[in-house]
Amino acid sequence: MEFNAENFPELFVDYCDLSLTVENPDEIALQKFNNLSELNWMSRVKPMNNCKPCMEPCSNFQKYYIPVGGKKVYMLIESLASDYEDYNIISSFFTDTIRSKGKKNADSVYNFFQKNKLEILNNIRRNCRNYQSMNYYQKMHEVRETVYNIFGKRNECTSHRVTVPFSLYHYFNAEKVLDYSAGWGDRAIAAMASGIAYTGIDPNPELHSCYKRMLDLFKPQQKVEFIQCCAEDHSTDEVYDLMYTSPPYYNLERYTDHPDQSIKKYSSYRDWKEKFYFKMLLNSIKHVKHDGFIAVNIINWTNRGCNYRMLDDMINFMMDKNQLFMGFIYYNGGSYKGNAMPIAVFRVVH
Numbered sequence: 056m057e058f059n060a061e062n063f064p065e066l067f068v069d070y071c072d073l074s075l076t077v078e079n080p081d082e083i084a085l086q087k088f089n090n091l092s093e094l095n096w097m098s099r100v101k102p103m104n105n106c107k108p109c110m111e112p113c114s115n116f117q118k119y120y121i122p123v124g125g126k127k128v129y130m131l132i133e134s135l136a137s138d139y140e141d142y143n144i145i146s147s148f149f150t151d152t153i154r155s156k157g158k159k160n161a162d163s164v165y166n167f168f169q170k171n172k173l174e175i176l177n178n179i180r181r182n183c184r185n186y187q188s189m190n191y192y193q194k195m196h197e198v199r200e201t202v203y204n205i206f207g208k209r210n211e212c213t214s215h216r217v218t219v220p221f222s223l224y225h226y227f228n229a230e231k232v233l234d235y236s237a238g239w240g241d242r243a244i245a246a247m248a249s250g251i252a253y254t255g256i257d258p259n260p261e262l263h264s265c266y267k268r269m270l271d272l273f274k275p276q277q278k279v280e281f282i283q284c285c286a287e288d289h290s291t292d293e294v295y296d297l298m299y300t301s302p303p304y305y306n307l308e309r310y311t312d313h314p315d316q317s318i319k320k321y322s323s324y325r326d327w328k329e330k331f332y333f334k335m336l337l338n339s340i341k342h343v344k345h346d347g348f349i350a351v352n353i354i355n356w357t358n359r360g361c362n363y364r365m366l367d368d369m370i371n372f373m374m375d376k377n378q379l380f381m382g383f384i385y386y387n388g389g390s391y392k393g394n395a396m397p398i399a400v401f402r403v404v405h
């Protein structure tokens with residue numbers, strides 16, 4: 056059968072976006088969103104007994120933990136294997152294609168899909184005998200899974216898990232949240248499902264039409280807004296009770312070539328740290344109320360022999376600014392080198 060758009064429409068799309076794998080993506084996203092809003096977050100917060108904390112390269116602050124249940128163990132926001140299908144997939148109904156354009160190790164998943172359609176088809180044919188008898192959506196699902204298995208697993212940009220901010224917002228009793236790198240929308244969706252006010256900042260212009268679609272579908276009653284700007288340039292009269300984000304990990308992932316991206320503006324680690332990272336932290340201190348919280352998911356990270364101590368640099372900086380470092384909360388599930396990921400938590404002191 057000739058390889059063309061008529062015979063293989065599932066391979067002649069812009070990208071094998073999640074929303075193309077089902078007939079009614081909005082209905083499914085809304086259903087999962089409603090289920091998220093009912094999630095019993097307390098059942099997810101527990102002592103971290105069975106998984107290893109990701110502190111590599113090793114952190115000087117490893118011993119700071121936020122205890123749970125009066126025990127001397129880190130607090131874990133637990134993710135279950137079923138969370139991906141049940142909840143965490145929600146953001147991909149909106150931002151999948153934009154995320155696929157980001158680069159991590161090699162080329163983007165988007166470019167891989169564009170350039171290797173025949174190889175993808177041959178791989179599916181080897182592994183899926185009944186492919187030809189499938190309907191369009193099932194085929195699209197196979198294409199997507201195959202792209203993930205042969206390329207995406209190692210090369211796609213990571214996403215956050217909606218269940219993590221959902222539990223964290225409730226744990227801190229947050230009512231008004233600022234997110235300095237809104238990214239794929241996981242923290243925004245969690246805020247909408249929690250019924251709390253949210254401001255998401257992100258300079259990537261392509262993401263903002265996706266955020267608009269989230270607002271149109273989920274129709275939050277509380278104030279939820281997105282601002283296209285850089286965290287380091289943001290200023291407002293609003294006062295928040297939590298700033299929670301997962302910022303770029305310096306140049307680990309390169310999301311777009313847009314000139315407002317932090318690594319496009321500040322290419323050396325030193326510049327990036329001082330002009331983006333620390334400025335974003337200073338803005339957080341400024342816009343969060345006294346006794347409010349700043350929570351940041353980031354790791355120390357090594358690349359080609361360079362050791363970027365992003366976690367320790369942040370904690371040292373915040374302590375220098377007289378902010379109270381409370382310790383780490385962790386979340387598990389498919390994270391960096393399979394270990395639980397840290398969220399550093401500060402109490403704001405004005």
Ligand SMILES: C[S@@+](CC[C@H](N)C(=O)[O-])C[C@H]1O[C@@H](n2cnc3c(N)ncnc32)[C@H](O)[C@@H]1O
Nearest residue numbers: 213214215236238259285286301302303316317
């Ligand atoms: C996608 S998130 C990071 C992903 C994260 N590791 C996670 O687990 O979700 C990073 C976001 O930071 C945004 N970003 C880049 N430069 C920025 C800046 N100057 N100010 C605020 N956000 C920025 C990017 O556009 C991107 O959407």
